Amino acid sequence: MSLNNEKSEAFFAGQRINLDIGFRCTLECPGCSRQRAFKDIRPIPGHDMTVDEFRKIIGHFSRITMCGQISDPIFNPNLLQFIKMSKEANVTLGIHSAASQKSMKWYEEAFDSFGEGYWTFGIDGLPKDSHKYRINQDGVKLFEVAKLCSAKGIKTNWQFIVFRYNENDIEEARQMASDHNISFELMKSSRFGTAEDQLKYKPVNPEYYISR
Ligand SMILES: C[S@@+](CC[C@H](N)C(=O)[O-])C[C@H]1O[C@@H](n2cnc3c(N)ncnc32)[C@H](O)[C@@H]1O
Ligand code: SF4
Incomplete structure (x- = not known):
């Protein structure tokens, strides 16, 4: 289908796009x-999305998800600016993050600048255990970040991927989320492969993973 600029804007208006911004x-x-897929490929290809690139995108899309496939959005140095630009343009923004290596001051600024949308935090297990899969994550800190996000009035989701080490902690985590007005999203994974370093994460209960 070929569209001129005006038609293309109308076509994309209100549509959602998922971006890998870094x-x-x-x-x-x-x-x-x-x-x-990128195991032996370093550096990982790609670049930080620029402010000009993001400006073009918000001219066409009104619902933007920043999840992507190979990066965590908090590491794009322009993210605070993207958040402010989205608010000004009435763009609904969804941010998916599992890394915890920003300061609480940075998160505070991000939440205070945030407009419409949500944040989803990947905390796989009780916060104290999440680093067993989310290697290098400070899950206890990230849960504090999620609590702050929710307290600021932003829709906040706790994404909990079920693994062997956390399959018996689901109800406790669900209650913790509820106590802080955080939505709890249980996620079943299919990524267990056959190698022992992946298989050790596979839940015992077959209800908690997807077979392919
Ligand atoms: C590459 S991540 C990018 C966003 C962010 N860094 C994060 O992890 O949430 C994209 C998605 O893959 C999900 N993911 C990570 N490990 C997974 C697994 N073993 N099975 C299913 N989804 C997984 C993440 O939770 C996230 O929703
Ligand atoms: S947090 Fe984990 S799943 Fe998300 S980009 Fe980083 S390594 Fe990948």
């Missing part, structure tokens, strides 16, 4: 493409 992450989650 190439960096401090975590080493074993099921992530960074440790699988």
Whole structure:
């Protein structure tokens, strides 16, 4: 289909787009493409999305998700500016993050500048255990970040991928989320492969993983 500029704006208005706004992450989650498809490829290809690139995108899309495939959005140095630009443009923003290596002051500024949308935090297990899969994560700190996000009135989700080490902690985590007005999203994974370094994460209960 070929569209001129005006038609293309109308076509995309209100549509959602998922962006990978960078190439960096401090975590080493074993099921992530960074440790699988890109295992022997360093540096990971890509670049930090620029302010000009983001400006073009918010001219066309009104719902933007920053999740991506090979990076964590908090490491794009322009993210605070993207957040402010989204608020000014009434763009709904969804940010998915599992890394915890920003200061509480940075998170505070991010939340205070945030407009419409949500943040999803990947904390796989009780906060004290999440680093077993989210290698290099400070899960206890990230849960404090999620609590702050929720307290600031932002829709906040706790994404909990079920693994062998956390499959018996689901109800406790669900209650912790509820206590802080955080939505609890249980996620079943299919990424267990056959190698022992992946298989050790596979839940015992077959209800908690997807077979392919
Ligand atoms: C590459 S991450 C990028 C966003 C962010 N860094 C994060 O981890 O949430 C994209 C998505 O993959 C998910 N993911 C990571 N490990 C997974 C696994 N073993 N099975 C299923 N999804 C996984 C993350 O939770 C996230 O929703
Ligand atoms: S936090 Fe996200 S991007 Fe980083 S290694 Fe884990 S799954 Fe990949």
